[in-house]
């Protein structure tokens with residue numbers, strides 16, 4: 001092996017242990033996700049004193065233009081992580097959407113253009129596969145609602161790892177094609193995500209593969225903290241007042257919270273109470289239901305919604321997402337499939353961003369919260385758009401306009417233009433009556 005391909009660990013990593021979120025028992029940093037004593041989930045813990053001494057705003061800004069500028073806060077020890085340009089996606093001031101909703105300070109964190117596969121999952125997979133290599137796995141895998149399979153297959157291809165992914169068999173064609181193109185083994189399971197996940201837990205035990213969201217979950221989930229770090233940095237090293245994000249397993253939501261807390265702890269931003277609000281689709285809203293009913297436990301449901309990417313009926317981090325929403329004075333809401341489609345269209349028409357169903361859900365919930373007076377018009381609010389609409393075209397087919405087919409002649413164009421203007425006028429008259 002040449003020098004360049006060996007992992008370089010010139011300075012001590014700030015990671016300390018895997019720690020049980022329930023009973024606090026600590027374990028070595030291995031491929032393991034559940035506490036042996038109480039079955040609680042394990043989370044990576046860090047030496048924050050070391051981070052306070054080591055990391056400054058300047059040292060971060062001098063780093064790469066990717067999630068790896070926050071490497072000290074991520075659970076890897078190599079200095080050469082898998083960097084395919086993931087992260088540092090735009091934070092867009094959404095003035096037109098804000099005006100339409102009647103609020104003033106709205107931002108979109110646009111992971112619809114995250115690299116390489118156009119969803120926030122590229123963040124978690126970049127971290128998980130870097131750790132998988134450190135732990136010596138040669139085959140990587142995942143249980144996915146679509147986006148995670150895209151990311152795992154793409155980044156495994158880049159890293160030269162063998163890859164086998166598991167998805168429900170009824171996913172949108174863009175999600176399936178967006179996995180197959182990287183030539184992994186794809187298992188399309190006749191069942192919903194929760195059944196896929198159960199099967200994968202058995203495979204993880206028998207095959208010794210690195211499942212990014214099962215035995216590597218403590219490392220994988222840390223990748224979502226970068227969605228918190230980037231927003232803080234892009235707001236000029238300040239935290240927003242309120243965030244709205246989609247919920248499937250609840251991991252993303254809780255890790256944005258952890259990211260903000262870590263930046264406060266090491267002195268990179270001033271302490272501030274940020275409100276956390278979560279978005280689900282009515283057809284799979286176990287966390288929103290628990291929130292509404294004041295429960296601190298989540299009853300699993302059977303998903304039935306067009307928002308397939310967030311259709312997890314038995315969310316692993318549901319109770320922690322509930323806890324974060326409650327303690328930050330936020331909310332968890334759900335919306336109908338029709339509202340999801342309206343949300344996709346509203347974001348596209350006001351901001352020029354084409355998101356998938358998870359983003360439509362989040363925009364629709366944002367609208368619902370504003371209408372209910374649960375978002376103050378003056379609050380600096382950040383909405384997390386986590387995936388790209390080109391992957392879920394089925395969701396909006398039949399709900400958008402059609403091209404005007406014309407002959408290659410000027411008079412044909414003029415007639416079509418007049419027709420379209422008449423149609424537009426009629427549309428407005430319908431709105432006015």
Ligand SMILES: Cc1ncc(COP(=O)(O)O)c(C=O)c1O
Nearest residue numbers: 147248249250251252309386387
């Ligand atoms: C586009 C998109 N947004 C949000 C989520 C929710 O992620 P989490 O399971 O971390 O709550 C997913 C999960 O698959 C997703 O694909």
Ligand SMILES: [Zn+2]
Nearest residue numbers: 020023035038
């Ligand atoms: Zn425990």
